[in-house]
Every structure is written in structure tokens, then in C-alpha cells.
Amino acid sequence: MGEKSVQKRKYILKKAREVFAEKGFKDVTMKDVVDACDISRGGLYLYFASTQELFLAVLKEEIDEDDEEAVVAALSGDASAGDMLALFLKEQKKNILRMKNNLTVATYEYFSMYKVTGNDNPLKVEFDTAVRIIEKLIENGVSGGEFYCEDPLGCARNLMYVVEGLKVASRTIGVTEEAIDRELMYVLEGLVPDELNN
Amino acid sequence: MGEKSVQKRKYILKKAREVFAEKGFKDVTMKDVVDACDISRGGLYLYFASTQELFLAVLKEEIDEDDEEAVVAALSGDASAGDMLALFLKEQKKNILRMKNNLTVATYEYFSMYKVTGNDNPLKVEFDTAVRIIEKLIENGVSGGEFYCEDPLGCARNLMYVVEGLKVASRTIGVTEEAIDRELMYVLEGLVPDELNN
Amino acid sequence: MGEKSVQKRKYILKKAREVFAEKGFKDVTMKDVVDACDISRGGLYLYFASTQELFLAVLKEEIDEDDEEAVVAALSGDASAGDMLALFLKEQKKNILRMKNNLTVATYEYFSMYKVTGNDNPLKVEFDTAVRIIEKLIENGVSGGEFYCEDPLGCARNLMYVVEGLKVASRTIGVTEEAIDRELMYVLEGLVPDELNN
Amino acid sequence: MGEKSVQKRKYILKKAREVFAEKGFKDVTMKDVVDACDISRGGLYLYFASTQELFLAVLKEEIDEDDEEAVVAALSGDASAGDMLALFLKEQKKNILRMKNNLTVATYEYFSMYKVTGNDNPLKVEFDTAVRIIEKLIENGVSGGEFYCEDPLGCARNLMYVVEGLKVASRTIGVTEEAIDRELMYVLEGLVPDELNN
DNA sequence: AATGAATGAGCCTTCATTCAT
DNA sequence: TATGAATGAAGGCTCATTCAT
Numbered sequence: 033m034g035e036k037s038v039q040k041r042k043y044i045l046k047k048a049r050e051v052f053a054e055k056g057f058k059d060v061t062m063k064d065v066v067d068a069c070d071i072s073r074g075g076l077y078l079y080f081a082s083t084q085e086l087f088l089a090v091l092k093e094e095i096d097e098d099d100e101e102a103v104v105a106a107l108s109g110d111a112s113a114g115d116m117l118a119l120f121l122k123e124q125k126k127n128i129l130r131m132k133n134n135l136t137v138a139t140y141e142y143f144s145m146y147k148v149t150g151n152d153n154p155l156k157v158e159f160d161t162a163v164r165i166i167e168k169l170i171e172n173g174v175s176g177g178e179f180y181c182e183d184p185l186g187c188a189r190n191l192m193y194v195v196e197g198l199k200v201a202s203r204t205i206g207v208t209e210e211a212i213d214r215e216l217m218y219v220l221e222g223l224v225p226d227e228l229n230n
Numbered sequence: 231m232g233e234k235s236v237q238k239r240k241y242i243l244k245k246a247r248e249v250f251a252e253k254g255f256k257d258v259t260m261k262d263v264v265d266a267c268d269i270s271r272g273g274l275y276l277y278f279a280s281t282q283e284l285f286l287a288v289l290k291e292e293i294d295e296d297d298e299e300a301v302v303a304a305l306s307g308d309a310s311a312g313d314m315l316a317l318f319l320k321e322q323k324k325n326i327l328r329m330k331n332n333l334t335v336a337t338y339e340y341f342s343m344y345k346v347t348g349n350d351n352p353l354k355v356e357f358d359t360a361v362r363i364i365e366k367l368i369e370n371g372v373s374g375g376e377f378y379c380e381d382p383l384g385c386a387r388n389l390m391y392v393v394e395g396l397k398v399a400s401r402t403i404g405v406t407e408e409a410i411d412r413e414l415m416y417v418l419e420g421l422v423p424d425e426l427n428n
Numbered sequence: 429m430g431e432k433s434v435q436k437r438k439y440i441l442k443k444a445r446e447v448f449a450e451k452g453f454k455d456v457t458m459k460d461v462v463d464a465c466d467i468s469r470g471g472l473y474l475y476f477a478s479t480q481e482l483f484l485a486v487l488k489e490e491i492d493e494d495d496e497e498a499v500v501a502a503l504s505g506d507a508s509a510g511d512m513l514a515l516f517l518k519e520q521k522k523n524i525l526r527m528k529n530n531l532t533v534a535t536y537e538y539f540s541m542y543k544v545t546g547n548d549n550p551l552k553v554e555f556d557t558a559v560r561i562i563e564k565l566i567e568n569g570v571s572g573g574e575f576y577c578e579d580p581l582g583c584a585r586n587l588m589y590v591v592e593g594l595k596v597a598s599r600t601i602g603v604t605e606e607a608i609d610r611e612l613m614y615v616l617e618g619l620v621p622d623e624l625n626n
Numbered sequence: 627m628g629e630k631s632v633q634k635r636k637y638i639l640k641k642a643r644e645v646f647a648e649k650g651f652k653d654v655t656m657k658d659v660v661d662a663c664d665i666s667r668g669g670l671y672l673y674f675a676s677t678q679e680l681f682l683a684v685l686k687e688e689i690d691e692d693d694e695e696a697v698v699a700a701l702s703g704d705a706s707a708g709d710m711l712a713l714f715l716k717e718q719k720k721n722i723l724r725m726k727n728n729l730t731v732a733t734y735e736y737f738s739m740y741k742v743t744g745n746d747n748p749l750k751v752e753f754d755t756a757v758r759i760i761e762k763l764i765e766n767g768v769s770g771g772e773f774y775c776e777d778p779l780g781c782a783r784n785l786m787y788v789v790e791g792l793k794v795a796s797r798t799i800g801v802t803e804e805a806i807d808r809e810l811m812y813v814l815e816g817l818v819p820d821e822l823n824n
Numbered sequence: 825a826a827t828g829a830a831t832g833a834g835c836c837t838t839c840a841t842t843c844a845t
Numbered sequence: 846t847a848t849g850a851a852t853g854a855a856g857g858c859t860c861a862t863t864c865a866t
Contacts, residue, residue: 037846056342058256063839072848077841137342143402144254144335156403186416193395193413194388200398201391204341205354215391218384222420235829261856270831275858433825452738454652459860468827473862533738539798540650540731552799582812586788589795589809593787596794600737601750611787614780618816631850655835666852671837 041079044069048080049090053133057087057141087142094135095154113173120165121216124195128202128212137203159196163188170223180225191219239277242267246278247288251331255285255339285340292333293352311371318363319414322393326400326410335401357394361386368421377421389417437475440465444476445486449529453483453537483538490531491550509569516561517612520591524598524608533599555592559584566619576621587615635673638663642674643684647727651681651735681736688729689748707767714759715810718789722796722806731797753790757782764817773817785813 047068051060060083066076080086111119127134143155151157166188173179181187194215201207245266249258258281264274278284309317325332341353349355364386371377379385392413399405443464447456456479462472476482507515523530539551547553562584569575577583590611597603641662645654654677660670674680705713721728737749745751760782767773775781788809795801 040846056256056339058254058339059343061839062841073839073841074843074849075847078846082840137338140335140342140398140402141254141256141339144338145257147404149404153403159399159403183416186412189413190388190392190416193399194391196395196398197391197393200338200394201357204338205351205357206345206347214384215387218381218388238829259856260858271857272832272859273830276829279858436825452652452735454650454735455739457860458862469861470828470863471826474825478861533734536731536794536798537650537652537735540734541653543800545800549799555795555799579812582808585809586784586812589788589791590784591791592794593790593792596734596790597753597787600734601747601753602741602743610780611783614777614784634850656837657835667836668838668853669851672850675837 037079044071044076044079045086045090045093048086049094049135050133052087052090052138053135055138057083057138058145060087060138084142084146087138091135091139091142091154095158112178113169113176114178117166117169117173117220120162120169121191121220124162125209125212125216128195128198128207129209136199140200159192162195163192166191173223179223181223187219187223191216194219235277242269242274242277243284243288243291246284247292247331247333250285250288250336251333253336255281255336256343258285258336282340282344285336289333289337289340289352293356310376311367311374312376315364315367315371315418318367319389319418322360323407323410323414326393326397326405327407332401334397338398357390360393361390364389371421378423379421385417385421389414392417433475440467440472440475441482441486441489444482445490445531446529448483448486448534449531451534453479453534454541456483456534480538480542483534487531487535487538487550491554508574509565509572510574513562513565513569513616516558516565517587517616520558521605521608521612524591524594524603525605532595536596555588558591559588562587569619575619577619583615583619587612590615631673638665638670638673639680639684639687642680643688643727643729646681646684646732647729649732651677651732652739654681654732678736678740681732685729685733685736685748689752706772707763707770708772711760711763711767711814714756714763715785715814718756719803719806719810722789722792722801723803730793734794753786756789757786760785767817774819775817781813781817785810788813 044065048060048065051064051068055064062073062076062083065083065086066073069076080089127136139155143153149156163185167184170179170181170184170187174181174184198207198212198215202212242263246258246263249262249266253262260274260281261271263281263284264271267274278287325334337353341351347354361383365382368377368379368382368385372379372382396405396410396413400410440461444456444461447460447464451460458469458472458479461479461482462469465472476485523532535551539549545552559581563580566575566577566580566583570577570580594603594608594611598608638659642654642659645658645662649658656670656677657667659677659680660667663670674683721730733749737747743750757779761778764773764775764778764781768775768778792801792806792809796806
């Protein structure tokens with residue numbers, strides 16, 4: 033595949049991403065993507081054989097980017113643990129609220145359809161990675177006397193399940209920005225020693 | 231629609247429920263239901279005009295039942311607040327883990343597709359109801375000296391978002407029974423006064 | 429078939445007539461009639477086995493009535509030939525313009541579909557009858573010195589083909605009341621001796 | 627759509643025309659056309675989305691042809707007005723009698739179903755055009771002393787309504803070739819000065 | 825007589841997929 | 846590589862017709 037094809041592949045993925053963000057996974061047809069890309073039916077098949085293949089490719093790009101963004105943002109600074117955790121959660125919040133180009137629904141549809149287990153499941157990898165980052169941040173915070181927490185891992189997991197809950201709720205029940213702030217704050221406040229909390 | 235039709239309607243809903251539980255919402259076709267019910271194409275249309283209509287009817291039955299089950303189970307006993315909360319959560323856990331006949335995925339697919347707001351959204355109603363029940367139980371526990379909690383509502387919400395997170399995770403990432411226990415326990419332990427916790 | 433059934437049969441025909449007037453012949457389904465009559469599917473079949481049977485029955489009633497109306501109106505008076513012809517044409521005009529309950533389109537659809545020849549074709553019978561009436565009226569008018577016409581039959585036929593042309597045009601091209609008057613007058617004026625015409 | 631597709635489009639229209647001529651408009655299904663063309667179901671939809679679209683396209687071709695035929699034939703010669711009028715009417719007669727490939731019924735069905743007014747109605751355009759041509763021919767004939775007529779427009783309209791009447795009668799009542807000749811002659815003879823008529 | 829539930833055929837329409845160019 | 850015409854399977858929906866009650 034030459035240079036040109038790589039460009040086109042990227043172009044297709046960009047457009048496909050928009051389609052998945054709009055319609056989820058199950059409702060997307062190859063025709064939807066063809067129309068969005070304004071290429072020929074046959075042309076799309078040269079690059080991707082199915083919506084599944086397309087979606088996995090979109091997801092792969094997504095995750096590669098995410099790693100660079102959130103993780104780096106969260107860990108590479110020399111800010112305090114609290115600030116870094118706040119930064120990380122801000123990133124999550126942005127994700128939850130993002131209306132355009134959000135793959136949450138498509139991703140849930142995909143992975144509830146094709147059960148993928150263990151580390152082949154990017155959703156799981158992402159979740160576990162996030163848990164580990166948060167755990168680390170809390171531990172750092174505890175070491176520095178900034179936080180109080182007897183079970184950093186438990187707390188990190190609790191936080192991420194709340195985030196998952198908020199994600200799905202925002203797509204189904206509807207969640208305001210204030211509600212997200214409130215939920216995340218609720219967890220964070222549990223980390224702050226009582227005397228500081230008042 | 232006579233007595234006989236009522237029976238058939240129920241029968242169709244039962245079968246449709248199985249189909250939705252198996253395939254989610256978006257992938258289900260009228261033909262799927264026809265096949266599952268072993269009736270004629272036209273026969274199904276006598277009762278339901280679309281998968282949407284079918285799904286909403288299935289959901290309505292579901293929720294009517296739920297009300298009788300979980301709520302009654304949680305509140306009508308004269309057990310301690312802790313026991314009642316544990317019972318309520320056990321119900322939630324059963325729901326999360328139930329492999330057969332679980333509408334979680336279908337429900338998420340439906341409500342992420344057709345945005346329904348406010349009290350017309352049974353998902354929201356269910357969530358809010360659960361939060362209120364938990365809040366009440368916590369308050370009772372605090373009154374009785376069983377629990378310690380400065381923000382029962384916040385805690386109840388935290389718990390329910392965790393439950394939502396677990397639900398979706400169990401359908402996408404995969405969650406073991408132990409993980410569910412662990413997460414729910416994590417929250418519950420936050421309610422127990424420290425001296426008792428050790 | 430008892431008295432009650434006769435009533436019901438008439439009721440069905442009345443409703444069916446409305447349906448045919450609205451939708452023509454080909455588009456009408458047994459269901460349309462069932463809905464219009466608000467009776468059961470099976471109930472309709474007790475009286476009529478198909479839309480064809482229904483339509484023929486509707487038509488039969490129609491023609492029976494027509495005979496009594498127009499013909500009697502045209503011939504039984506002791507008015508002048510010109511007045512009687514004018515009366516007859518006024519009847520035709522009313523028919524052409526009638527928007528509600530007009531079977532023209534349905535009739536054309538039916539008889540262009542099922543070719544019926546000779547005196548089994550009520551359309552032909554009606555046409556021929558009308559021609560004969562007009563011919564007679566013209567002859568009377570000529571006898572009385574009211575009209576001048578060398579070929580009463582030819583003139584009568586010409587008139588009726590114009591009427592047919594106006595009927596179909598009113599359903600397809602659209603024809604104003606003035607246009608109908610103008611066309612009928614054009615023919616009538618040809619009957620009036622020149623000296624009277626000025 | 628390349629050169630090849632243009633051919634296929636024409637082929638479909640030709641076959642569809644045959645179907646409409648045979649069955650009228652309302653009874654024609656996309657499947658009828660698919661079968662007549664011996665192409666795939668999907669293949670037809672590449673060119674036309676409905677029988678309505680198909681019919682309008684068939685009609686468009688029809689009318690384009692007609693313009694070149696009848697009008698040119700009637701007006702471009704240097705024959706006498708009477709001969710040209712006779713030629714024009716011969717064309718109409720051919721139309722009335724044509725058994726194969728006659729769209730009369732389909733056209734009436736279509737335009738009685740979808741009311742189209744003014745110049746968007748090709749039926750009206752065709753009618754008005756014919757009237758104007760005949761009027762012109764009569765005027766020419768009068769100028770040349772060939773005809774006698776005080777109201778050329780009225781006469782032209784009368785003639786065309788008779789033609790319409792004959793068209794519809796030929797599809798519903800049944801009309802012999804002789805009857806058509808007779809009717810058209812009846813009108814023409816009214817144009818010829820009395821002394822010549824004997 | 826009358827009902828209306830039930831069936832199944834039939835048409836509509838959309839797409840995944842292929843393939844000649 | 847790229848195109849887009851073509852096919853046929855799949856699912857949607859409606860109705861004519863039957864039949865047990």
C-alpha cells in the first residue's frame with residue numbers, strides 16, 4: 033500500500049468515525065460509510081471488508097491517541113498528585129460530555145455483541161490502565177500527605193466504575209455537567225483528610 | 231381483543247423478551263420475533279407494529295415486575311438497615327450477572343437511540359427510584375447507629391453509578407462475581423464506622 | 429337473506445360507493461370497505477366476495493337510479509324540446525362536475541380492465557340510451573320548428589362524445605364549469621336556426 | 627451514469643411502457659417491470675425508485691416523440707388546410723385505435739390519481755396544443771375559402787373533446803373504426819360550406 | 825349471520841458483495 | 846487502485862381469504 037493509500041485509509045477512518053459516533057455500531061452499513069466518504073462501493077472494500085473491520089480500525093486509532101493524550105497529561109507533569117488527578121478526571125469528564133464524535137455508544141454496542149475477553153478487549157485495557165493511573169496518583173498523594181486513603185486500588189476502581197456509569201447514563205438517561213462534577217467530587221472528597229475537608 | 235388474545239400477547243412478549251435479551255435492540259427484526267414465536271408474519275403485526283413497540287411493551291412488563299420485586303424486598307422487611315441494603319444490592323448483583331433474559335444491552339441500545347427525557351425515560355425513573363431507596367436505607371442506618379455517613383444522597387448516587395458501571399462493564403469488558411462483590415463492599419464499608427470495620 | 433340482511437347489503441353498498449368514488453376501482457381493497465363499513469372482515473364476505481362483485485353491485489344501483497332520474501326528468505315533462513334538452517344536459521353537467529360520490533374514474537378503471545361488450549356493458553347501455561334520448565329530443569325540436577338539424581343522430585352522438593370527453597377531462601386535466609357550459613352551448617347553438625341565433 | 631447505463635435506461639423504459647400499456651398505471655408493480663425487463667429487483671431501483679417515477683419518464687419520452695410526429699406532420703406540409711386537418715385527425719384516429727402500446731388508460735389512471743394542474747400536466751398541454759393546431763388549420767381553411775366556420779376555436783375544442791370521448795370510449799365501451807370515422811367526419815362536414823357538401 | 829384472529833402470499837426497499845472495466 | 850453497475854438475499858408491511866367460535 034503506497035503513500036497515497038495510507039492517506040485514503042486515514043480519510044476513510046476519519047469519516048467512518050463520524051458515522052459510528054452518530055449511529056452507534058450496529059446501525060452502520062457499508063453504504064453509510066461509502067456515502068460519508070463519497071467514494072465508490074468497491075473502493076471501500078479495497079480497504080475494509082466489513083463494518084466490524086472498520087470499527088476495530090477506528091477504535092485502534094482512538095486508543096492510540098488517547099494514550100498519548102490523557103496518560104501523558106496526567107503523569108508527565110510535576111504538579112501535585114491532587115492537581116494531576118483533577119486533570120485526569122477533567123479529561124474523563126470531557127469524554128463523557130462530548131456530544132460530537134463520541135464513540136461510547138458504538139463501543140458498547142460492539143463489545144456487547146462480540147464478546148472479547150482479556151487484553152484483546154481495548155475497553156478492558158483502557159479501563160485497567162485508567163485504574164492503575166489513578167491508583168498511582170492516589171498513592172503519590174498519600175505519600176505526600178495530600179490524600180488519605182487506606183485502599184488506593186479500591187478507590188481507583190470505584191472511581192472508574194462511577195465514570196463508566198456516568199458515561200452510559202449520559203447516553204441513555206441524560207446527565208448534566210453539574211451531576212458529573214458532583215459525582216467526581218464526591219469521590220475526591222473521600223480522599224481528602226477530614227480536617228482539610230472542612 | 232378477547233381473553234385468548236391477551237394470552238397470545240403475553241406469549242409474544244415473553245418470546246420477544248428472549249430475543250431482545252439475546253440480540254439487544256437494534257439487531258432484532260420482526261422476523262426474529264416471528265420465528266421465535268413460531269407464528270405467521272401477519273400474526274405478529276396484529277399485536278405489535280414494530281420492534282420499537284414490542285420493546286417498549288416488554289420493558290413495561292419488566293418494570294412493573296421489578297417494582298414489585300426489588301422495592302418490596304428491600305423495604306417491607308423489619309430487618310436492620312444494613313441487612314436491607316445488603317438485600318437490595320444482592321438484587322442488583324443478580325441483575326448484573328444474569329446472563330439469560332437480561333435486557334440491559336437492549337435497553338441501553340434503545341435509549342441511546344431514541345433519546346427520552348425526564349420521567350418518560352423508565353431507565354431514569356428506575357435509577358432515581360433506586361437512589362431514593364438507598365438514601366432512605368442509609369439514613370435509617372445512620373439513625374440506628376449502624377452506619378456513619380455525612381452525605382447519604384451522595385453515597386446513594388455513588389453506589390448507583392457504580393452499579394451502572396458494573397452493569398455495562400459486565401456486558402462489554404466482562405466482570406466476575408467477585409469483582410461485583412468487591413465493588414459493592416467497597417462502598418458499603420465506607421458506611422461502617424471505622425471502629426467496627428476492623 | 430332476511431329483511432335485516434337486505435338493509436345491511438344496502439348499507440355496505442352505500443359505503444362501498446363512497447370508497448370507490450374516492451379511490452377509483454383498482455386501488456380499493458376489501459379492507460378499505462371493511463374499514464369504511466366498520467364491520468368484520470368475515471362479515472363483508474358474507475355479502476360480497478370481491479371488490480369486483482361489490483363494484484358491479486354499486487354500479488347496478490347507480491344505473492337503476494339514474495334511469496329514474498335523468499330520463500324521467502328529460503322526457504316526461506310537457507316543456508319545449510329545447511327546454512327538455514337543456515334540462516337533460518344540466519343533469520349531465522351536474523354529473524361531470526360532481527366531486528363527491530362520483531364514480532366516473534372507478535367506472536373507467538373497471539371497464540378498461542374487464543372488457544365487457546355489448547349490452548352487458550352498462551357504460552355502453554347508458555351512453556346509447558342517452559344518445560337515443562337526445563336524438564328524440566332534437567327530432568321533436570325540429571318538428572316543432574324550434575331546431576334545425578339534418579342529422580339528429582349524428583348530432584346526438586357528437587354531443588355525448590363531448591360529454592364523455594368533458595367527463596374524463598374533468599378528472600384528469602381539470603375543467604371549469606364555464607368550459608362545460610361553453611362546450612355544451614357550442615353544440616346547442618348549432619341546432620338553432622341562424623336567423624334565431626343572432 | 628455512463629453510455630451503457632443510458633442504453634439500459636432506455637431499455638427499461640421501453641419494457642415499462644409495454645407493461646403500462648397492458649395494465650394501466652395503478653396495477654403495475656415494480657416486480658412487473660423487473661420481470662418484463664428480466665433484470666434483478668435491485669437493478670431496477672438503480673434507475674427508477676417507483677412506478678410513478680417510471681411512468682413519468684415513459685410519458686416524457688412519449689410526448690417528446692409525439693411533438694415531432696403529429697405536429698410536424700400536420701403543419702409542415704404545403705397541402706391544403708383540409709388535407710392537413712384530415713392528416714392530423716388520421717393521426718388521432720391511429721392513436722385511438724392503437725391496441726398495442728397505448729398509454730391512454732395508464733395516463734388517465736395516473737392523472738386522475740395525482741391531480742396535476744396547469745402546464746405541469748402533459749395531458750393538458752397536449753390537449754391545448756392540439757386545439758391550437760386545429761384552430762389554426764381551420765382559420766387557414768376559412769381564409770382559403772375551403773372551410774366555412776364562424777368560431778374556429780369553438781370548433782377545434784369541440785373536435786378535441788370528441789377525440790377525448792372517443793379515446794375513453796374505445797377503452798371502456800368499445801368503438802369501431804367506422805364509428806370513429808363517422809364522428810370525425812360529422813365534425814368536418816360542419817366545416818364544409820353547404821353547397822359543397824351536397 | 826357475524827366476528828375477528830390467523831395465515832401466507834406478494835410486493836416494497838435496502839444493502840452486502842461481486843466483478844467487468 | 847478505483848469505479849459503479851448488477852445481483853439476490855433479507856426484512857418490512859399489507860391484505861385476501863379462511864375458519865373456529
